[in-house]
Every structure is written in C-alpha cells, then in structure tokens.
Amino acid sequence: MPLSLLFYFAALIAVGSAILVVLNRNAVYSAIFLVLCFFSLAMIYLLLEAYFLAVLEIFIYAGAIMVLFLFVVMLLNLGREKALPHFMKFQRALSLMLVILFFFGVSLIMVVGSGELHQPTIKFSSGSVYALGEALFTKFLLPFEVASLLLLVALIGTVYLAKRKI
Amino acid sequence: MDLLGFIIILVKVLVVFAATMLTVLVMIYLERRVSAFMQGRLGPNRVGPQGLLQPIADGIKFMMKEDIVPAGADKPIFILAPAILLIPALMTFAVIPFGSDITLFGRQIPLQVADVNVGILYVLALTSIGVYGIVLAGWSSNSKYSLLGGLRSSAQLISYELAMGLAVVSIILLSGSLKLNDIVADQQGYLFSWNVFKQPLAFIIFLVAVYAETNRLPFDLSEAEQELVGGYHTEYSSIKFAMFFMAEYANMITAAALTVTLFFGGWDFPLVDESSLGILGTVLSVCSFILKMGFFLFLFIWVRWTFPRFRYDQLMKLGWKVMLPLALFNIFITAGYLTVRALV
Amino acid sequence: MIENYFPIFIVFIVAAGFTFVSLIMTHILGPRITNPVKLMPYESGVDPLAETRIRFSIRFFIIALLFIIFDIEIIFLYPWAVVFKDFLSFGSFIFFEMVIFLAILVFGYVYVWRNGALDWE
Numbered sequence: 001m002p003l004s005l006l007f008y009f010a011a012l013i014a015v016g017s018a019i020l021v022v023l024n025r026n027a028v029y030s031a032i033f034l035v036l037c038f039f040s041l042a043m044i045y046l047l048l049e050a051y052f053l054a055v056l057e058i059f060i061y062a063g064a065i066m067v068l069f070l071f072v073v074m075l076l077n078l079g080r081e082k083a084l085p086h087f088m089k090f091q092r093a094l095s096l097m098l099v100i101l102f103f104f105g106v107s108l109i110m111v112v113g114s115g116e117l118h119q120p121t122i123k124f125s126s127g128s129v130y131a132l133g134e135a136l137f138t139k140f141l142l143p144f145e146v147a148s149l150l151l152l153v154a155l156i157g158t159v160y161l162a163k164r165k166i
Numbered sequence: 167m168d169l170l171g172f173i174i175i176l177v178k179v180l181v182v183f184a185a186t187m188l189t190v191l192v193m194i195y196l197e198r199r200v201s202a203f204m205q206g207r208l209g210p211n212r213v214g215p216q217g218l219l220q221p222i223a224d225g226i227k228f229m230m231k232e233d234i235v236p237a238g239a240d241k242p243i244f245i246l247a248p249a250i251l252l253i254p255a256l257m258t259f260a261v262i263p264f265g266s267d268i269t270l271f272g273r274q275i276p277l278q279v280a281d282v283n284v285g286i287l288y289v290l291a292l293t294s295i296g297v298y299g300i301v302l303a304g305w306s307s308n309s310k311y312s313l314l315g316g317l318r319s320s321a322q323l324i325s326y327e328l329a330m331g332l333a334v335v336s337i338i339l340l341s342g343s344l345k346l347n348d349i350v351a352d353q354q355g356y357l358f359s360w361n362v363f364k365q366p367l368a369f370i371i372f373l374v375a376v377y378a379e380t381n382r383l384p385f386d387l388s389e390a391e392q393e394l395v396g397g398y399h400t401e402y403s404s405i406k407f408a409m410f411f412m413a414e415y416a417n418m419i420t421a422a423a424l425t426v427t428l429f430f431g432g433w434d435f436p437l438v439d440e441s442s443l444g445i446l447g448t449v450l451s452v453c454s455f456i457l458k459m460g461f462f463l464f465l466f467i468w469v470r471w472t473f474p475r476f477r478y479d480q481l482m483k484l485g486w487k488v489m490l491p492l493a494l495f496n497i498f499i500t501a502g503y504l505t506v507r508a509l510v
Numbered sequence: 511m512i513e514n515y516f517p518i519f520i521v522f523i524v525a526a527g528f529t530f531v532s533l534i535m536t537h538i539l540g541p542r543i544t545n546p547v548k549l550m551p552y553e554s555g556v557d558p559l560a561e562t563r564i565r566f567s568i569r570f571f572i573i574a575l576l577f578i579i580f581d582i583e584i585i586f587l588y589p590w591a592v593v594f595k596d597f598l599s600f601g602s603f604i605f606f607e608m609v610i611f612l613a614i615l616v617f618g619y620v621y622v623w624r625n626g627a628l629d630w631e
Contacts, residue, residue, distance in 0.1 A: 055287045063294025068574040075571055084574040133589030148614040153580050155618035158575045162627040179520045232540045237549040249529045256525035309551035321570050324577040338591035379535040379569040405536035479630040484626045505605040508598040
C-alpha cells in the first residue's frame with residue numbers, strides 16, 4: 001500500500017474541506033466541513049504513526065469542541081444568515097494578501113529546498129500511548145500540572161457565563 | 167501484506183458485518199416479541215414461523231416507502247444525518263475480540279477485525295461522533311419536536327460519555343493497556359479474575375452510562391413519545407427512519423460486547439485454557455462470548471419494561487452530580503489500592 | 511503497526527457503502543406523491559406556529575462547555591492509567607502526580623456545583 005498516496009488523499013480532503021469552511025455562508029455547513037477537516041488530519045496523524053494523537057483529534061476536536069461549535073451556531077440561530085455586510089471588504093483584501101504571501105512562502109521552500117517531502121523519523125515504533133505517558137509524567141510533569149490549572153480557569157469562566165443568564 | 171492476508175481480513179470484515187446486521191434483525195424481532203410476552207400479548211407472529219421473518223418484511227416495507235423531506239428542512243443535512251449516525255455505529259465493533267486465536271491455512275488468525283493499539287479509545291472516539299447524527303437530524307428537520315429531541319439527546323450523550331470514559335480508566339489501571347486483547351488476557355483464569363469482581367462500581371457506572379449512550383429506557387428522553395412524539399427522528403420516513411433504529415441496535419450490540427469484554431472476561435470461559443484446546447477452544451470461546459453478549463442484549467429489553475423513564479433534570483443531575491464524582495472516586499480508590507499494594 | 515489500521519478502512523467502506531446504497535435504493539424504489547400538507551412539519555396536526563429554529567436555553571451551551579473541560583481531563587487520564595503499574599516500581603510519585611491534577615479539577619468541580627451551573631431548572 002503506497003502510504004504517500006494515502007497522505008495526498010488525506011491532505012487533499014483537509015485542504016478542500018478547510019477552504020469550504022471559509023467559503024460556506026451557512027455556519028452549520030462550515031462546522032460540518034471543519035469536522036471533516038479534523039478527520040483528514042487524524043488520518044495524517046495515523047500515517048505518521050501518531051496513533052494517540054489521531055484518536056485525540058477525533059475525541060477532543062471532532063467529538064467535543066465541534067459539538068460546542070454546533071451548539072453555539074444553533075444557539076445564535078445563524079443557520080439562515082443573509083449575505084455578509086460590506087464592511088468586511090477590508091478583511092477580505094487583507095486575507096487575500098496573506099494567502100498570497102503564504103503560497104509564496106510555501107512554493108519558495110519547495111523550489112529552493114530539496115523539493116522532497118521529509119520522512120519523519122519514528123521514535124517509538126510501538127505503544128505510542130505508553131511513550132506519551134512516560135514523557136508526560138517525568139519530563140513534562142510541570143506543564144501537565146499547569147494544564148489542570150488552565151482547565152480550572154476554564155471552569156471558572158464557564159460559571160461566569162452561566163451566571164450572566166444571557 | 168500478501169493476498170491471503172488480505173482475503174482473511176476481507177472475510178472477517180464481511181462476517182462481522184453480516185453477523186451484526188443479523189443480530190440487529192434478531193434484536194428487533196425479539197424486542198417486539200419479548201415485550202409482547204412481558205405484557206401478555208402475542209407480538210408479531212404472522213410472517214414466517216413464529217413471526218421470525220417480520221424484521222425482513224419491515225425492512226422491505228421501509229425501502230418501498232416514500233422518502234419525504236419536509237418543507238423548510240435543510241435537505242443535504244437532513245439526508246446525511248442518519249448516515250452520520252449509522253456509519254460509526256457499524257464501525258465500532260471492529261476492535262472487539264470475539265474469540266481466541268484460530269489456526270487456519272498454517273497461520274494464526276486472531277478473531278478480531280482490527281487489533282489497533284488505541285483499542286478502547288477507538289470505540290469512545292467513534293461513539294462521540296454519533297452525537298452529530300442526532301443533533302443534525304434535530305436541527306435540519308425544521309420541526310420543533312425534532313429540535314428539542316435532538317438537543318436533549320445530544321446533551322445527554324455528552325454528559326454520560328464522561329462517566330463512561332472515567333469508568334473505563336479504572337479498567338485500564340488494572341490492565342495497563344488500551345488494547346482490548348490485553349484487557350481480555352488480563353481476565354483469563356478463574357471466574358473471579360473477571361473485572362466485574364474487581365471493579366463492581368466501575369461496572370455499575372459503565373452499565374448505566376451505556377443505557378444513556380444508546381438512548382434506551384430509562385434514558386430515552388429524546389424520543390419520549392408522550393412529550394416529543396418521536397424526538398429527533400419525528401420527521402423521518404422510509405429507510406432513513408429505519409437507519410436510526412439500525413444505529414440504535416448496532417450501538418446496543420457494541421455496548422453489550424464492550425461490557426462483556428471489559429468486565430466479563432470477553433470470550434473467556436472460566437477455568438478453561440482455550441488456547442490449549444485448538445479449534446474446540448475457539449468454538450468454545452466464541453460460544454461463550456455470544457452467550458454473555460446475548461444476556462446483556464436481553465437485559466436491554468428487560469430493563470425497558472421494568473423501569474419508568476427519568477425526568478430530564480433528574481437525568482442531568484444523575485450524570486453530573488452522581489456518576490461523575492463516583493467514577494472519579496473509583497479511580498482514586500483503585501489507584502490508591504494499587505499504590506499501597508505495590509509499596510507495602 | 512499502521513497495517514493494523516487497514517481493516518478499519520475496509521470496515522468504513524463496507525459500512526458507508528451499505529448506508530449509501532440503502533439511501534439510494536429507497537430514493538429509487540419509493541413513490542413520490544407529495545402535497546403541501548404532507549410536507550408540513552408535524553406539530554400535532556396543527557399548522558406550524560412561528561419560527562422553528564428558536565434560540566434555546568443557555569444550559570445546553572454550558573453543558574457543552576463543561577463537557578469539553580472534563581473530556582480533556584479524561585484524555586489526560588488514559589496515558590496515566592497505561593503507565594501507572596510500571597511507574598509504581600519507582601515509588602508512589604505517579605499516584606500523587608495525578609492526585610494533584612485531580613485535586614485542582616475537583617476544586618473547580620465543587621466551585622461549579624456550588625454556583626449552580628450543574629442545576630437544571
């Protein structure tokens with residue numbers, strides 16, 4: 001099975017769905033295409049043999065965060081939004097410029113660089129969850145504990161939102 | 167991968183898929199039949215002997231019915247929603263081992279479609295995708311009942327997913343691996359090595375969460391007939407309507423299989439070493455698995471006619487204020503016990 | 511390792527194939543006799559009143575927010591649970607690492623509970 005073929009397939013879906021996220025007028029469609037984008041990213045992670053990260057992408061991003069997005073979109077009733085107002089013109093011009101800059105940068109790398117995609121070196125050939133746990137609870141212990149503080153802040157923020165009774 | 171390996175995989179995939187669909191049909195039949203007996207009725211008994219062909223007749227009827235998209239509905243999403251719900255439901259069984267290894271054509275074949283190293287997380291991740299089917303079905307139908315049913319159901323699903331995920335953590339603590347194979351191997355031996363005896367609290371939490379996740383009574387608030395008509399699938403007709411039920415039953419099958427795998431030793435038949443018996447051991451292990459799974463599938467029907475439905479605020483209260491702290495407490499106790507045992 | 515995921519790819523094709531074939535089949539086989547009343551959303555036999563896609567309770571939004579936070583917490587617990595037994599041979603620090611992590615979150619959980627964000631009126 002040519003794995004690079006699978007990569008291009010996943011990458012194509014990722015880029016295509018990402019573009020559709022931006023271009024769609026209907027926010028619910030945008031959310032669905034973003035979920036599709038996460039799935040193709042998960043597939044790319046799989047091809048990199050980052051199994052835990054692939055599942056995490058689906059579990060957290062597609063399974064949790066996008067559900068919230070969908071709820072928000074439905075809460076705000078954005079489903080039938082009419083065309084965007086004209087004052088977005090400035091943002092449009094700016095984003096176009098950034099896109100051109102980005103493509104220029106990427107093509108520069110492709111032309112000047114080796115032109116070949118680098119194969120990642122796989123450090124842990126088996127049990128990536130184990131390897132992650134090992135690293136997380138020894139070397140990266142402090143970031144791990146700080147993460148819980150971050151989640152605590154998020155919890156407090158949630159309570160604040162709940163209390164405002166929108 | 168050689169050709170034989172590919173064919174073996176293909177055969178396994180198709181056999182498991184066919185078995186799942188057959189079980190869905192049998193469950194639909196049994197649900198109606200057993201419900202009828204529990205209520206002193208007869209149930210479907212006209213199509214085929216004892217009404218056994220009734221689910222097939224139902225399936226054909228669903229195919230032939232008009233495919234209605236209500237006015238004002240969001241057509242693409244309306245059509246896609248049942249597919250989003252059904253596809254993950256049919257995919258989750260892939261990682262569950264349903265028998266001990268079998269030796270055929272001179273190679274050892276594990277009776278499991280895919281032995282992935284993220285194991286149980288694969289099931290949990292796919293379960294979390296099912297929410298979209300429900301929420302989108304509710305939103306796209308352009309019906310108030312659908313919208314409320316979809317919202318209720320999705321909030322319920324995400325609430326009980328937490329308790330389910332936490333209950334599984336305490337099992338992982340014991341096995342030290344996410345692979346369902348290792349979890350089964352960990353429970354081999356005598357009867358009391360099954361996780362249900364080591365983790366009774368986790369088992370209860372998991373079982374309750376499973377009933378909420380599959381939208382079954384006493385947690386079927388999203389389709390509470392008396393309040394919300396059909397819930398999120400009120401507006402659906404033809405095979406799309408049937409797909410919601412197929413997804414529900416496929417989820418029930420996976421849930422029963424997962425309960426067996428995590429807490430009842432999987433395909434393990436107590437006090438017998440299956441691997442030493444050769445082909446007989448494999449047959450024994452598959453039978454043992456089906457028997458245990460059958461019991462939990464029957465339990466789904468039994469519970470349905472035993473318990474009354476919860477009220478929605480009670481449901482959320484149970485999920486967030488009882489199940490979540492209990493599951494956390496269970497992890498704390500398990501880890502604490504393991505620590506004390508290792509150090510003393 | 512990656513070839514272990516290959517069967518899942520096939521399972522996906524079979525599941526998706528079955529789903530879409532039955533969707534197409536019903537589209538072809540079913541009759542198509544529509545009228546405006548049949549297409550009306552069901553509302554207990556009454557003509558639909560007002561807009562359907564109403565704004566709903568903030569509660570659902572809060573639940574989704576809390577869900578994300580606890581989901582992330584759970585995903586941290588899995589690598590921990592996998593390495594737990596092996597790390598115990600180096601002492602009990604692996605246990606207390608998670609106790610600290612969970613203690614901070616339990617504090618937040620109690621705060622959320624006390625402030626009534628978990629109540630459902």
